[in-house]
Amino acid sequence: MGSLQRFLFGCLELVAPQTCVACDEPLERPSYDHPASDLEGNVSERMPNVFCDACQPLIEPCSRNPGAFEYGGPLADAIKRMKYSFRPDLARPLGRLMIPRALRYAGEVDSVVPVPLHPRKRRQRGFNQSALLARPIAKALAIPLQPSRVQRIRDTLPQSLASETNRATNLRGAFRARANEKQPRVLLIDDVQTTGHTLRATEEALRRAGVAHVHALTLAMTL
Numbered sequence: 001m002g003s004l005q006r007f008l009f010g011c012l013e014l015v016a017p018q019t020c021v022a023c024d025e026p027l028e029r030p031s032y033d034h035p036a037s038d039l040e041g042n043v044s045e046r047m048p049n050v051f052c053d054a055c056q057p058l059i060e061p062c063s064r065n066p067g068a069f070e071y072g073g074p075l076a077d078a079i080k081r082m083k084y085s086f087r088p089d090l091a092r093p094l095g096r097l098m099i100p101r102a103l104r105y106a107g108e109v110d111s112v113v114p115v116p117l118h119p120r121k122r123r124q125r126g127f128n129q130s131a132l133l134a135r136p137i138a139k140a141l142a143i144p145l146q147p148s149r150v151q152r153i154r155d156t157l158p159q160s161l162a163s164e165t166n167r168a169t170n171l172r173g174a175f176r177a178r179a180n181e182k183q184p185r186v187l188l189i190d191d192v193q194t195t196g197h198t199l200r201a202t203e204e205a206l207r208r209a210g211v212a213h214v215h216a217l218t219l220a221m222t223l
């Protein structure tokens with residue numbers, strides 16, 4: 001980051017101090033800068049500072065794909081605030097948390113595609129959280145973000161309300177994807193994976209559209 005940028009970010013910090021994404025506590029060491037690489041371009045696995053000192057130790061990296069972190073504690077609070085308390089501003093710092101994991105797919109994917117919401121749901125919420133999470137990831141990987149590559153064509157029951165046996169059928173035919181020969185390899189982004197049915201249905205739609213390589217990454221995963 002250049003000195004002018006550092007100065008501008010300093011001013012920004014005075015006007016609007018960066019706060020913890022989970023509890024709004026002001027951060028001691030906010031990180032506005034790009035967390036993913038240093039000045040020499042070396043990729044860093046360092047997690048950006050978006051949680052306060054009380055919340056940070058409770059964040060558990062997830063050892064299983066596609067989750068970047070285990071769902072629960074302050075991370076779950078941050079996700080719920082983003083989605084249900086209209087806090088789209090939390091999506092950028094939360095998306096930046098996913099960058100170190102996303103960089104593992106550098107060179108293996110050509111586009112970043114968020115799991116879509118049905119237009120009605122998107123209007124209700126005011127934004128698609130996965131599309132906002134995907135923005136800093138696409139920027140870090142320096143590949144296009146394609147928010148309308150997959151569309152949700154059928155409004156479905158929320159997966160949490162569908163019974164265990166109906167969850168897979170609930171999503172049948174819910175997604176439609178577009179082929180794109182220039183970007184044949186996709187990194188699919190979602191906020192939370194619980195049963196995996198949504199990601200699988202989205203992946204299937206991409207494969208039906210001829211996309212052979214799909215990697216998936218979610219901010220959190222319930223274990």
Ligand SMILES: [Zn+2]
Binds near residue numbers: 021023024051054074
């Ligand atoms: Zn906190």
